[in-house]
Amino acid sequence: MAAVQETVEQVRRIDVEQYKYGFVTDIESEKAPKGLSEDIVRFISAKKNEPAWMLDWRLDAYRRWLTMREPEWARVSYPKIDYQDLYYYSAPKKKPELASLDEVDPEILKTYEKLGIPLREQELLAGVVRPEGERRIAVDAVFDSVSVATTFQKELQEAGVIFMPISEALREYPDLVRKYLGSVVPTSDNYFATLNSAVFSDGSFVYVPPGVRCPMELSTYFRINERNTGQFERTLIIADKGSYVSYLEGCTAPQRDENQLHAAVVELVAMDDAEIKYSTVQNWYPGNADGVGGIYNFVTKRGDCRGDNSKISWTQVETGSAITWKYPSCILRGDNSSGEFYSIAISNGHQQVDSGTKMIHLGKNTSSRIISKGIAAGVSQNTYRGQVTAHRKAAGARNFTACDSLLIGDMCGAHTVPYIEARNPTAVFEHEATTSKISEDVLFYCIQRGLSQEEAVGLVVNGFVKDVLQQLPMEFAVEAQKLISISLEGSVG
């Protein structure tokens, strides 16, 4: 028996070596073959020139992932994912270069226009490349993306803020990354996070040194340098003592991706007196009218209020994806730390949203606030799932939760699933929840004043989500507002 086992092992080893060399020689290739194995993990790590510990970290995650099962508790249903039928690495693809906006899909242009995105930015988003001379003219007329970006980089550098792709940070600041990576979302956390740990391709790394207030919204930068995020994105943000940073990911412009499965991980660490504000506008392709082809978005986002008096605030506007499975959470470890979650989740057509937050109160006098606005239209299902817990030592923990759902039409569903647990008798948790249907009378009132049915729905819904919209950085609030109206088009009448 033992001998047989040994032989099998040996054969496997030889096989693996051959396989490995089989495509390590081909390291210039753009894509790894389909499927997931230790070799694919090695390939990804090699592609990124990662240090050895990082490879071990990934392999560890991969091995653990093999022992895990895909979670089934969320109120979403989708055909079983064949993980061996996916590609786990492809080099960041260059967008097709287009000569002018005339070559861009008119549907996309229409949406840009509705969102009020400036023309030059529309070109950037759509991947239009202008000839050299002409570009100059555009520079003078609007702005030069390259020079603006460089100015930003310089400003960040002067402030001592590190902001770069995580793959680059792994090479330039390996100790810093190593210290924090996986310290909030461990490699063993959950099925999708573990998968991400094994195969993540890239993402952002931010470090704000003690006492520094990041001189700009990191969003501003992104808008100009649209990233090629890939399907397994990994973000790590550290705000050291007394620092502040505001970060915005995503884009209101509709994003398509050939990868159906997206499993990102975001880790935030706030030290003493530090504050992180993280905003998301997510508008992935939701699938066609029959619900075919949309993105599955399985995200793990967690913030650790590690220091006393620290604060982490999540704001999200979720309008896209066929399936959203996402619970940005806060671990309130430091005394007097606070966490916030402001969410707008819109589902239309066949979309399924299961989203919410977790507030884990560990330190003394910690407080959290949850404002969730769910809007369901079409035949979609929209679930808020939230957990608030106070541990034994969390004296004086406070939470306020308000969960409002708005239904548009008779075919959709909204659900609220709160889990509340206080193991300290001094904890004070308040929970409010409402579900209402959009009022026909209110819509008629608006229409009588000249608004179209769609404009009326947009106006009423924007009023419904106002408390959350106000939390977004100004420039995005306006766009998000338009995005909300657009995503509900065709939801009534």
Add this chain to the structure above:
Amino acid sequence: MTALLEIRDLRAEIGGRKILNGLDLTVNKGEIHAIMGPNGAGKSTLSYVLAGKPGYEITGGQVLFNGEDLFEMSPDERAAKGVFLAFQYPLEIPGVATLTFLRAALNAQRKKRGEEELSSPDLLKRVRELAKKLGIDPEMLRRPLNVGFSGGEKKRNETLQMALLEPRLCVLDETDSGLDIDALKVVANGVNQLRSAERGMIVITHYQRLLDYIVPDVVHVLAAGRIVETGGKDLALQLEATGYAQYQNEAA
């Protein structure tokens, strides 16, 4: 000359109940018509049918607005073409500032008419002027529309919207109810300023008192879904004394 509004033998039902039973009414440009009548007679129904509220079934008759078939137009189209209804019970829209609502309404109408949208500063200036005339605190413009407004404040706000949108046909459904004496004068004054040779109004009220301030050209009695009597301003005074008992038989 084409009438501003011509209603012929209008019949309408809701939920299988016949509410309007052959109603005739003609309003010419420049005229103010008052409609009085018992509770449940169909006054609000008439206003809703004119505005195009869903749920009503038109079972007979015709309505021409400036010579065009009103029922061929969608409700928002009617609004853009100048049909305005001051609601008996104005609705609340949480989270939408009054000013935002006014801007959305005005610009939606202008867009439909192929006109330029009004810029925010111009709009603000115009709204402020009108609000002042109607004794509306400018602070109110920032509050969500009608949310927590007192009954009288809601009615003033309806008048403000009307003044801003400058409609061709104004239907005021009990705009006087809920107003104190001073507010009544202010609102009536606002309405009177909108009186013009190009504009017609239908003023639905239960109280003769309003008609002291908004003096109508014609007064109608609407009972059981029809106009059962038409007269001058005196008719309102007379009704004050006699009530509607005399019309109940006619209705039956």
